[in-house]
Amino acid sequence: MKFNTKVIHGGQEHDKAYGAVMPPIYQTTTYAQTTPGRHKGYEYSRTHNPTRNALENAFASIENGKFGLAFGSGLAAIDAVIKLLKPGDEVVSTNDLYGGSFRLFTKIYQDFGIKFHFIGMQNASNIEAYVNKNTKLIWVETPTNPMMNIIDIKAVSSIAKNNNILLAVDNTFATPYLQQPLNLGADIVMHSATKYLGGHSDVVMGALTVNDKDLADKLYFIQNASGAICGPQDSFLVLRGIKTLHVRMQRHCENGTAVAEFLANHPKIENVYWPGFKSHPNHEIAKSQMSDFGGMISFTTKGNNYEDAIKIVEKLNVFTLAESLGGVESLAGHPASMTHGSIPKEEREKTGVVDSLIRLSVGIEDIDDLIADLEQALN
Ligand code: P1T
Secondary structure: OOHHHHHHHOOOOOOOOOOOOOOOOOOOOEOOOOEOOEOOOOOEOOOOOHHHHHHHHHHHHHOOOOEEEEEOOHHHHHHHHHOOOOOOOEEEEEOOOOHHHHHHHHHHHHHHOOEEEEEOOOOHHHHHHHOOOOEEEEEEEOOOOOOOOOOOHHHHHHHHHHOOOEEEEEOOOOHHHHOOHHHHOOOEEEEEOOOOOOOOOOOOOEEEEEOOHHHHHHHHHHHHHHOOOOOHHHHHHHHHHHOOHHHHHHHHHHHHHHHHHHHHOOOOEEEEEOOOOOOOOOHHHHHHHOOOOOOEEEEEEOOOOHHHHHHHHHHOOOOEEOOOOOOOOOEEEOOOOOOOOOOOHHHHHHOOOOOOOEEEEOOOOOHHHHHHHHHHHHO
């Protein structure tokens, strides 16, 4: 099955009870047993729920993986991955990443004795200096949030495999429409399904997909034992969102290209961070591992001035000033004070998250309205 068919049918079957074409929302916590242990495959909804299972099968299908898992948020999905580790283990992570992931790693798991190294991975060989016998996981975001750095997944995967280390890729910005990390050698793909997979800014959810059965079993155990699952109504909504992922992404990419080019040619703009530009340092890697460049763009204005950035985001009308990304509507954010506020200033500035940085999630509205909105705000 090709991707555009998988988003609609992948892993799905018609409802066994009445043949419902869309998966019913099984709003139930528990399932009748005829005698203890005899049931129809479901006992309790933290462990399994038919609506959530339909979604988990869809996650696996669109990432070209075997096993999908759904969680109550993207961070809950990341949390489950880190719970594979033990005190004394070490993780090498991209230094540019979602502020909440950084906070989870440094403010919670560091205290449990797990050591994190945050490094630039634009050149994958940088990783080797941080690998030792305790290294158990490489955590990669690509494109990174918010600097749009591109990490070579195949190159990182070969370092991971040579050293017997798990490679997890946060694929939130790219989506499986643009990039399929399992095909490039990753062991775990993670999503904040809150973003493009849900696609409508109405559900908070996380996803994992893996190929290895033992790894899947460990993660299913953690999912059930820790219990950070999502509900059936939310599962239904994200499953519905996925059915239009391909057509939404096509428009996100078209509009993203137009907005990136508009910004690059605007006299008030200093830097535009978007992997579709030939001048992007890892454009060739982006071209080889992604099928297009997406709708996430960050930029700074000339003069690198905090007040200007705040004025611009306040003046936008069609773009809403808000956290999050990946919905049909365009959003603008100020990473230093919003999504990346939990990263100390000197840490975030090392990766380019300066006070004048603005991040756009370009939606699927009419491109003329988006450009006109940016034009008036910049002027
Ligand atoms: O918000 P949640 O569903 O828990 O997902 C966390 C997360 C993980 N990974 C990436 C790359 C993310 O961007 C996020 C959430 N990000 C935002 C809310 C944001 O505005 O960047």
